[in-house]
Amino acid sequence: MVEFDPEALQAAAESARQKSAMGSNATDQLAPAGSLLVEDEPSGRDRATDLRTQYMGLSLRNPLVASAGPLSQSLDGIKALSEGGVGAIVMYSLFEEQIRHESAREAELLDQSTESFAEALTYFPIEPSDESGLTHTYLKLIEQAAPVIDVPLIASLNGSTKGEWSNTARQLADAGAAGIELNIYYVPGDLTTTGRSVEDRYVEIVTDVKSKVSVPVAVKLSPYFSSFGEMARRLDEAGADALVLFNRFLQPDIDLNQLTVVSGFELSNPDEAKLPRSWISTLFGRVNASLAATTGVQTTQDIVKYLLAGADVVMTTAALVRNGPSYAGQLVDGVTSWLNRRQLTLQQTRGMLAVPVDADAAEYARSGYVSGLERAKRTYAQ
Numbered sequence: 001m002v003e004f005d006p007e008a009l010q011a012a013a014e015s016a017r018q019k020s021a022m023g024s025n026a027t028d029q030l031a032p033a034g035s036l037l038v039e040d041e042p043s044g045r046d047r048a049t050d051l052r053t054q055y056m057g058l059s060l061r062n063p064l065v066a067s068a069g070p071l072s073q074s075l076d077g078i079k080a081l082s083e084g085g086v087g088a089i090v091m092y093s094l095f096e097e098q099i100r101h102e103s104a105r106e107a108e109l110l111d112q113s114t115e116s117f118a119e120a121l122t123y124f125p126i127e128p129s130d131e132s133g134l135t136h137t138y139l140k141l142i143e144q145a146a147p148v149i150d151v152p153l154i155a156s157l158n159g160s161t162k163g164e165w166s167n168t169a170r171q172l173a174d175a176g177a178a179g180i181e182l183n184i185y186y187v188p189g190d191l192t193t194t195g196r197s198v199e200d201r202y203v204e205i206v207t208d209v210k211s212k213v214s215v216p217v218a219v220k221l222s223p224y225f226s227s228f229g230e231m232a233r234r235l236d237e238a239g240a241d242a243l244v245l246f247n248r249f250l251q252p253d254i255d256l257n258q259l260t261v262v263s264g265f266e267l268s269n270p271d272e273a274k275l276p277r278s279w280i281s282t283l284f285g286r287v288n289a290s291l292a293a294t295t296g297v298q299t300t301q302d303i304v305k306y307l308l309a310g311a312d313v314v315m316t317t318a319a320l321v322r323n324g325p326s327y328a329g330q331l332v333d334g335v336t337s338w339l340n341r342r343q344l345t346l347q348q349t350r351g352m353l354a355v356p357v358d359a360d361a362a363e364y365a366r367s368g369y370v371s372g373l374e375r376a377k378r379t380y381a382q
């Protein structure tokens with residue numbers, strides 16, 4: 001896996017110069033490589049730069065996407081995101097447990113059979129916002145929002161098993177969703193489930209949902225697989241139109257004063273982008289699916305780093321929650337400004353610092369690890 005160091009930047013800048021000399025679109029007027037990643041002042045005159053992007057077959061006006069989160073829970077919120085300048089919006093998730101709960105309730109009303117409620121469902125926080133249920137509310141929101149915004153609206157389904165609940169994907173598409181983001185969040189808590197069966201489950205869910213819709217399907221994943229690369233390749237082969245790296249786990253903490261377990265939720269910070277960025281740089285050019293980066297974006301620089309690693313789109317929730325939906329416009333202007341200052345197009349920038357396709361990614365990662373460790377030892381030697 002690759003990280004960004006001055007040598008890599010220098011090599012990339014040199015490569016872009018060479019391409020330019022050979023008549024490609026790359027620039028021959030790059031700034032010195034060491035200053036590639038610097039603060040940028042957004043500027044109005046940069047707006048002409050073409051940021052149009054393809055993401056899982058959808059045409060986007062720019063590569064900044066609002067990831068699934070709290071800002072898309074209302075029509076006004078969705079409109080604000082669109083007006084704020086993002087290239088696409090992923091709605092908050094509809095959960096498998098909610099869908100199954102509603103189906104079970106409908107069945108119970110028909111059947112009056114109280115046993116049909118699985119006990120586990122009672123653990124799940126389900127508060128329908130109106131009489132018609134959460135699925136109805138979600139579908140209604142898509143129907144209202146999709147026609148009145150300028151950008152694709154992607155619905156989000158969050159589940160962990162293959163089952164009838166995934167029929168909802170078709171309803172989401174019929175309601176006007178331009179695509180489905182499938183957040184598969186499965187944490188086997190027992191001590192017997194094998195890694196392969198976990199992986200198979202992911203592939204089955206994706207295959208199932210793909211068979212039910214004609215709109216593109218993205219898969220939002222966790223990094224916790226023995227061999228994430230193979231998992232990504234299997235999902236790619238199963239027809240995933242995009243891979244969204246990575247799901248952010250909400251891991252509980254312990255309150256030492258109260259001696260209790262607390263949910264411990266915090267918004268992300270840019271350091272957390274290193275893992276998804278590394279995997280994006282490894283997958284770039286090796287899978288057909290689009291690559292979406294999620295986690296750790298606060299500034300334009302965080303977006304540019306993801307693009308250099310090879311992301312087709314870069315998602316954020318934290319930055320928009322912290323600064324409001326209009327901050328998207330500033331981030332996009334910042335990207336334009338950065339590209340203009342380097343005289344690079346978006347296409348030239350994307351993947352510039354990815355693991356070269358002809359390199360052995362495992363050796364690449366290993367040598368990066370070893371040389372990184374050597375550098376650290378020299379730095380910290382007494």
Ligand SMILES: Cc1cc2nc3c(=O)[nH]c(=O)nc-3n(C[C@H](O)[C@H](O)[C@H](O)COP(=O)(O)O)c2cc1C
Binds near residue numbers: 248297
């Ligand atoms: C308040 C909040 C609500 C979220 N809700 C969802 C959700 O419904 N579905 C989902 O897939 N991700 C959800 N996420 C995760 C985000 O989509 C994103 O993957 C994560 O926050 C990391 O990106 P960030 O660093 O830009 O925040 C939520 C995040 C936050 C902060």
